Amino acid sequence: xxxxxxxxxxxxxxxxxxxxxxxxxxxxxxxxxxxxxxxxxxxxxxxxxxxxxxxxxxxxxxxxxxxxxxxxxxxxxxxxxxxxxxxxxxxxxxxxxxxxxxxxxxxxxxxxxxxxxxxxxxxxxxxxxxxxxxxxxxxxxxxxxxxxxxxxxxxxxxxxxxxxxxxxxxxxxxxxxxxxxxxxxxxxxxxxxxxxxxxxxxxxxxxxxxxxxxxxxxxxxxxxxxxxxxxxxxxxxxxxxxxxxxxxxxxxxxxxxxxxxxxxxxxxxxxxxxxxxxxxxxxxxxxxxxxxxxxxxxxxxxxxxx
Amino acid sequence: xxxxxxxxxxxxxxxxxxxxxxxxxxxxxxxxxxxxxxxxxxxxxxxxxxxxxxxxxxxxxxxxxxxxxxxxxxxxxxxxxxxxxxxxxxxxxxxxxxxxxxxxxxxxxxxxxxxxxxxxxxxxxxxxxxxxxxxxxxxxxxxxxxxxxxxxxxxxxxxxxxxxxxxxxxxxxxxxxxxxxxxxxxxxxxxxxxxxxxxxxxxxxxxxxxxxxxxxxxxxxxxxxxxxxxxxxxxxxxxxxxxxxxxxxxxxxxxxxxxxxxxxxxxxxxxxxxxxxxxxxxxxxxxxxxxxxxxxxxxxxxxxxxxxxxxxxxxxxxxxxxxxxxxxxxxxxxxxxxxxxxxxxxxxx
Numbered sequence: 178x179x180x181x182x183x184x185x186x187x188x189x190x191x192x193x194x195x196x197x198x199x200x201x202x203x204x205x206x207x208x209x210x211x212x213x214x215x216x217x218x219x220x221x222x223x224x225x226x227x228x229x230x231x232x233x234x235x236x237x238x239x240x241x242x243x244x245x246x247x248x249x250x251x252x253x254x255x256x257x258x259x260x261x262x263x264x265x266x267x268x269x270x271x272x273x274x275x276x277x278x279x280x281x282x283x284x285x286x287x288x289x290x291x292x293x294x295x296x297x298x299x300x301x302x303x304x305x306x307x308x309x310x311x312x313x314x315x316x317x318x319x320x321x322x323x324x325x326x327x328x329x330x331x332x333x334x335x336x337x338x339x340x341x342x343x344x345x346x347x348x349x350x351x352x353x354x355x356x357x358x359x360x361x362x363x364x365x366x367x368x369x370x371x372x373x374x375x376x377x378x379x380x381x382x383x384x385x386x387x388x389x390x391x392x393x394x395x396x397x398x399x400x401x402x403x404x405x406x407x408x409x410x411x412x413x414x415x416x417x418x419x420x421x422x423x424x425x426x427x428x429x430x431x432x433x434x435x436x437x438x439x440x441x442x443x444x445x446x447x448x449x450x451x452x453x454x455x456x457x458x459x460x461x462x463x464x465x466x467x468x469x470x471x472x473x474x475x476x477x478x479x480x481x482x483x
Numbered sequence: 484x485x486x487x488x489x490x491x492x493x494x495x496x497x498x499x500x501x502x503x504x505x506x507x508x509x510x511x512x513x514x515x516x517x518x519x520x521x522x523x524x525x526x527x528x529x530x531x532x533x534x535x536x537x538x539x540x541x542x543x544x545x546x547x548x549x550x551x552x553x554x555x556x557x558x559x560x561x562x563x564x565x566x567x568x569x570x571x572x573x574x575x576x577x578x579x580x581x582x583x584x585x586x587x588x589x590x591x592x593x594x595x596x597x598x599x600x601x602x603x604x605x606x607x608x609x610x611x612x613x614x615x616x617x618x619x620x621x622x623x624x625x626x627x628x629x630x631x632x633x634x635x636x637x638x639x640x641x642x643x644x645x646x647x648x649x650x651x652x653x654x655x656x657x658x659x660x661x662x663x664x665x666x667x668x669x670x671x672x673x674x675x676x677x678x679x680x681x682x683x684x685x686x687x688x689x690x691x692x693x694x695x696x697x698x699x700x701x702x703x704x705x706x707x708x709x710x711x712x713x714x715x716x717x718x719x720x721x722x723x724x725x726x727x728x729x730x731x732x733x734x735x736x737x738x739x740x741x742x743x744x745x746x747x748x749x750x751x752x753x754x755x756x757x758x759x760x761x762x763x764x765x766x767x768x769x770x771x772x773x774x775x776x777x778x779x780x781x782x783x784x785x786x787x788x789x790x791x792x793x794x795x796x797x798x799x800x801x802x803x804x805x806x807x808x809x810x811x812x813x814x815x816x817x818x819x820x821x822x823x824x825x826x827x828x829x830x831x832x
Contacts, residue, residue: 186486191711194786203735206783210728219728224739
């Protein structure tokens with residue numbers, strides 16, 4: 178058998194080495210090292226594995242163009258988001274939480290501190306003094322318990338799928354409410370009052386309702402009843418899904434939640450904003466129905482004059 | 484057929500193809516001693532070739548290791564005709580750039596006034612990663628000089644690198660720059676004529692030409708750095724948990740840059756079992772700890788050249804001491820036969 182050259186021997190050794198580090202072998206090697214010592218907090222995530230998953234083919238690196246760059250960026254962002262989520266949900270101090278990436282580490286640190294805040298103190302702090310995040314959380318909870326809405330207290334993370342299902346149910350409820358209000362009340366009501374059908378009914382109560390001068394009284398009474406029913410149904414839906422509609426959908430509320438307490442000289446800002454948004458919700462529904470009633474009145478006036 | 488990597492660096496020391504050799508690892512594991520040792524052994528093994536040892540560590544140790552002052556320009560090591568050393572000094576290099584800018588600008592304009600006080604050096608000196616960028620510029624300068632046949636020609640350049648993080652940033656630079664220049668090229672291709680007119684078209688300044696030239700140089704370096712026959716990385720570590728972990732991560736990072744790494748120097752080993760004269764309780768327990776990690780190193784890196792280097796009784800400073808110590812890179816240390824050498828190191832004044 179012929180002797181192989183030094184270059185060939187080096188190549189064979191190099192391939193053997195690369196084989197050992199490929200297909201998850203790199204992470205296994207790191208885990209093997211960290212497994213030597215108890216309580217190791219070092220990461221076992223390999224840069225080689227992350228490259229394999231980010232760039233499955235070498236061609237990706239050499240390809241150019243906006244589409245490829247966007248795709249790569251999306252992949253990186255998706256990876257960063259999934260890492261952050263997994264870090265936040267995994268227990269503090271687990272090996273997966275340690276990473277070379279400082280931004281992701283920061284998220285993990287915040288999640289860890291928030292978990293510690295529930296206990297009031299940071300176990301890593303020998304003095305037992307509560308950390309800044311714990312203080313922030315505590316002050317926010319205190320602030321809200323003084324006068325904030327019940328839904329404004331510290332939130333537990335809610336499964337996005339549950340929120341989505343709840344939103345679908347709420348939208349359905351809203352649509353049905355509008356449909357019932359418009360089709361079964363406003364449409365016939367406007368038809369009759371524009372037709373001056375008062376004399377057709379002998380009953381005083383009906384005549385009172387169909388009197389044009391009583392339109393706003395009747396309309397507002399109906400709106401109060403309809404909105405009350407709607408809000409009752411909404412609250413029961415929120416209770417059954419355990420989701421607060423405003424908290425999870427309102428961008429304004431999300432922005433207000435980010436304002437640290439004390440920055441704006443309004444006590445219980447979040448509670449006040451919640452109240453204002455609820456009022457706005459009621460007013461907007463009332464105004465929508467009123468607009469519809471005006472349009473219908475105009476249409477029926479034209480129809481009857483024909 | 485199973486090929487075994489020898490527990491020495493004989494192959495690298497006698498290599499005629501390697502142009503770039505990087506020596507790196509965690510802080511305090513003996514990177515400078517190892518890079519000096521490799522350079523000396525290579526220079527001794529190949530007397531007809533010229534070697535250059537460059538320190539890219541901002542906290543330079545080369546001068547202290549050899550016991551003579553080196554600066555930003557390559558200078559031969561006293562007693563060795565084919566080994567030169569240089570320490571890249573970011574502040575000095577930036578001062579040079581500053582002075583050049585002053586000379587090129589009109590002395591009466593405001594910008595020159597700012598530069599007169601070393602403004603450019605002060606501004607750029609605080610930029611993160613400037614050391615790595617300057618080291619990279621040095622590599623580019625070296626390649627250009629080689630091509631143009633100017634100055635001293637070096638066959639192999641050995642880098643005494645800074646601790647891991649710095650080094651990885653430095654090694655990432657060709658790839659990052661290459662991608663950056665490609666993107667810049669795409670943009671400049673569209674706005675090239677406009678850019679030329681904005682930057683003084685009267686002087687016929689060809690921005691695209693400059694970018695292309697830079698891109699070609701960077702690409703050349705990238706190709707050379709990823710060619711295992713031209714470039715290799717020697718990892719230095721000590722037989723301890725954190726050092727082993729960082730070495731493994733370094734190797735994986737380097738492999739992710741497609742760089743060749745096949746040698747590991749394990750420094751500061753006590754070999755207490757074979758040293759009957761100096762075998763105290765502390766040495767024994769430390770040696771037992773070292774053996775535990777040595778076993779793991781043997782298991783993890785059976786395809787690597789793992790070189791076990793002894794902890795010497797004295798400091799390894801000065802050419803003679805380095806020569807004595809570095810011989811174990813070429814021929815593995817025998818704890819019984821070579822024991823006396825580690826007590827023979829001359830004390831440096």
